[in-house]
Structures are given as structure tokens and as C-alpha cells.
Amino acid sequence: KAGVTQTPRYLIKTRGQQVTLSCSPISGHRSVSWYQQTPGQGLQFLFEYFSETQRNKGNFPGRFSGRQFSNSRSEMNVSTLELGDSALYLCASSWAGDSYEQYFGPGTRLTVT
Amino acid sequence: AQSVAQPEDQVNVAEGNPLTVKCTYSVSGNPYLFWYVQYPNRGLQFLLKYITGDNLVKGSYGFEAEFNKSQTSFHLKKPSALVSDSALYFCAVRDIRDDYKLSFGAGTTVTVRA
Numbered sequence: 001k002a003g004v005t006q007t008p009r010y011l012i013k014t015r016g017q018q019v020t021l022s023c024s025p026i027s028g029h030r031s032v033s034w035y036q037q038t039p040g041q042g043l044q045f046l047f048e049y050f051s052e053t054q055r056n057k058g059n060f061p062g063r064f065s066g067r068q069f070s071n072s073r074s075e076m077n078v079s080t081l082e083l084g085d086s087a088l089y090l091c092a093s094s095w096a097g098d099s100y101e102q103y104f105g106p107g108t109r110l111t112v113t
Numbered sequence: 114a115q116s117v118a119q120p121e122d123q124v125n126v127a128e129g130n131p132l133t134v135k136c137t138y139s140v141s142g143n144p145y146l147f148w149y150v151q152y153p154n155r156g157l158q159f160l161l162k163y164i165t166g167d168n169l170v171k172g173s174y175g176f177e178a179e180f181n182k183s184q185t186s187f188h189l190k191k192p193s194a195l196v197s198d199s200a201l202y203f204c205a206v207r208d209i210r211d212d213y214k215l216s217f218g219a220g221t222t223v224t225v226r227a
Contacts (some may be wrong), residue, residue, distance in 0.1 A: 007183070025211075033215065035217075042217065042218075042219045042220060043203065043216060043217040043220070045215065045217075047218065048214070048215075055212075056212050056213070056214045058214070089158065090156055092157070094157075098145055098207050098213045099145055099164045099207075101147060101159040101161075101162050102147075102155035102158040102159065102215070103159065104149075104158070105156050106154075106155060106156045107155075107156050
């Protein structure tokens with residue numbers, strides 16, 4: 001079974017631009033979560049989607065948004081990029097329910113200059 | 114309030130020695146607890162979880178963890194560490210107070226020296 005895939009793997013953007021990151025979950029998984037990982041803040045939860053509905057949201061500004069499609073693929077968008085948005089963005093999928101472990105993709109390394 | 118804490122930023126052990134990575138949690142009700150490992154420039158990999166049942170949980174790569182309700186801990190252990198176990202380890206908990214959001218600890222860097 002193919003793992004979680006994220007595209008692109010690396011991205012360089014300029015302040016003020018917007019960016020869209022994509023995540024394809026493991027086949028059959030209905031839940032997709034997004035995380036931001038930085039050396040200073042560690043792993044921070046962005047949002048979780050389940051069957052196209054946002055189920056949970058972390059404490060990030062409205063510039064961060066996401067969505068999930070009917071095939072469970074998910075995208076996250078960051079508008080008006082700031083230098084502090086430079087991070088590794090990780091996507092994770094799980095089959096369903098809270099007791100299930102998440103499977104992580106390799107991440108998208110976003111650099112904002 | 115932090116739902117999960119990893120009190121040690123770094124753990125250093127010699128190859129062949131026991132390895133312990135500590136984790137304590139603070140959630141109401143019964144916690145769902147997880148351990149993940151991250152190798153450099155990679156995503157996180159699931160190691161093991163505690164949902165219910167036996168307090169000693171066995172996982173991948175020879176790792177195990179013990180759930181201790183009275184001490185609200187879920188320490189990760191390996192009887193004999195390998196150099197290849199050197200990585201960043203994360204403890205995570207589902208918090209029912211926070212809509213079952215999955216919260217991660219700050220991570221513990223494990224270095225196993227040959």
C-alpha cells in the first residue's frame with residue numbers, strides 16, 4: 001500500500017505570496033491532519049479533516065486554511081506568507097476514529113524569503 | 114495547559130544499554146497515547162499506542178511502553194539500544210477536553226553511541 005504523499009517536497013516563496021500544499025492519504029484513510037514543525041515551536045497542530053469536514057482546528061491565524069476532497073486528498077493554503085511561516089509542513093492520515101494511529105508523509109519544506 | 118510533556122530534551126545512551134524516553138500527560142478521562150519517531154529529514158513514524166487493556170504495550174523495532182495511570186506516564190523503553198535508534202522521539206495524546214485533538218510533546222533527541 002502506498003504511503004502518504006505530499007507535494008511539493010520543497011518550496012521557496014516570497015513574503016506576501018500565497019502557497020498551496022497537497023496531501024494524498026493512504027488509500028482507505030478518511031482522516032487527514034496537518035502539522036507545522038519548526039525548531040522553536042516543535043510540532044503544532046493546524047487542522048484535521050474527516051470526510052470533507054473540518055473536525056478540529058489549531059491556534060493558527062486565518063491565513064492558514066485547508067480543505068479535503070471527496071477522494072480524501074487534502075490541500076492546505078497559506079495566504080500572505082510571512083517569514084515565520086518557514087517550516088516543515090507535515091500531513092498525516094488515519095483510517096478513522098480517535099484510537100487510530102496517524103501515518104505521516106515526508107513533509108513539504110517551505111522557505112519564505 | 115500542556116497536555117503532554119517530555120521532560121528530557123536529550124537522552125544519551127551507549128549501544129546495548131537500556132533506553133528510556135519519558136512522557137507524562139495531563140488529560141481528563143482515559144487518554145489515548147502514542148509514540149512516534151522521526152529520523153532526519155523524514156516524517157514521523159508510528160511506534161506504538163495505548164488505548165485500553167494491558168499497561169505494557171509492545172511496538173515496532175523492539176520498543177515498548179508502560180502506561181501508568183497513577184503517575185500519568187507513558188514512558189518508552191527498549192531493553193538494548195542500537196546506534197540506528199538515534200532519532201527524535203515524540204509522545205502524543207488525544208485530549209477529550211480539546212475535542213480529541215492530537216497533541217504532541219516537544220520531542221526528545223536520542224543519541225546512541227557505539
